[in-house]
Amino acid sequence: MRRDHPSKLHAFLRDAFFDRPGGPRSPHAVTVALLLLGYSLACWYGFSRVAGDWGLVWNYRVAFVQGWFLTILISIAALFLSTAIGVAAALARRSAFLPLRYTAAVYVESVRGLPLVVLILFGFYVVANALQWHDRFSAGIVILSLFSGAYIAEIIRAGVESVGRSQWDSARAIGLTTAQTYRLVVFPQVLRQSLPPLAGQFSSIIKDSSLLFIIGITEVTFAAQQVASATYSNLAAYLPLGLLYLALTLPVSLLTKWLERRFRYET
């Protein structure tokens, strides 16, 4: 009987904290307000115990901004390069020419099985060094693109494989060549299918570019670390760093959600 005639307090708590069928349309306001208050207090208490000289760090704002722009630049360059690598590797994996197919398979599987740090250290200190390639910036972009390209290859491959046999049959029945089938039938469908995961991959590239600090590329993580060691103020250096990454990845995440809605596949 209590379920049928809840007390006022019971009803309030239920509506404020639980999402239930038939409940109020926007029951979240109380929850959101309480959480904001609670977490703010927790942060304030926690941060007050860590030294943070905001004034000192403010002097280094130019280093932050320069590093942030370098992060953006590296991410965009790596996005284009890794997309090209990914498409080439995906097609190579479907190639009838076996040396090409196996090369692509070994590339994709080995890169996906390696931590990015290992790839950066090995790529820069071993491979780039052996090639007399000492430009950190371009080497970093290429290493990051090779890493991301393996994941994009799998996204594209999944997209191509999702185009059913019936589409290939129809294309062949019409008399299209293989190249025409890819261009007119397969790729337009792959593009729609793959745009949301590709946007997600872009977010990964932005985050992964932070690891390039280990080979001394002066992107934003490197800048923050320099500032932290110069000012002995970890909080004031690393909190803005996190916010600067969120400023890039949250819009990309929203873009991904929008693309998913926009290109939701109708069958």
Added chain:
Amino acid sequence: MRIDLHGLTKSFGDHRVLDGVTTTFEFPHTLALIGPSGGGKSTLLRLIAGLDAATAGVIEVDGRPLPNDERSLRDYRRGIGVVFQAYNLFPHLNALENVMLPLVHVHRIPPAEARERALTVLRRFQLEAHAGKQPAMLSGGQRQRVAIARALAPSPSLLLLDEPTSALDPEMTAEVLEVIAELRESDTPIVLVTHEMGFARHTADIVAFVADGGIPFSAPAVEFFGNPGTESVRRFLAKILRY
């Protein structure tokens, strides 16, 4: 239209779907292939369509043997039309673009002319109002009619239909069968794989029974259904007509 099969064999691994079939079909307009599932109807149609290569044997269409190499087969396929059971249309293109695609990219007709031609065919099937719709916005019956329109737009010398109604409900089936029946008035010969016995009886000139990798019986429709000459056909018809 005349189709000759000489020792036609198609194997998938160890399984022989068609086993040395030799026969001749001569029909003014429509040939219907019927028979149990897995009996080889669709395999035979795909071979006639030049989509798959025979393991052994030869198919002659109007006295011309089908080529073996992919390039010549592609040229052959350009001259015929094929409609499958479902998912014929390209989902990223609307109905009009679907019909135009082979005209523009295979038959090299200038886009403006191709557009006119595609609209004419769509009009013929009362699909004009749906020209701008993506396949996802069309009913199953409309999709199959657009697929038939696309196959017919380049004026093929032969139209092959592989169970074009088996994925449809009865009402849509009727709407598609009506279109196929109307095609009798045009000159395009049709080979049709179907489970619609009533339709085969009324529309086909010749009905062939494909079962167990062979064609044990084929006859003009009236004779085929009126007095099936083979025990296996009688059993098949008795079974499917019981309910």
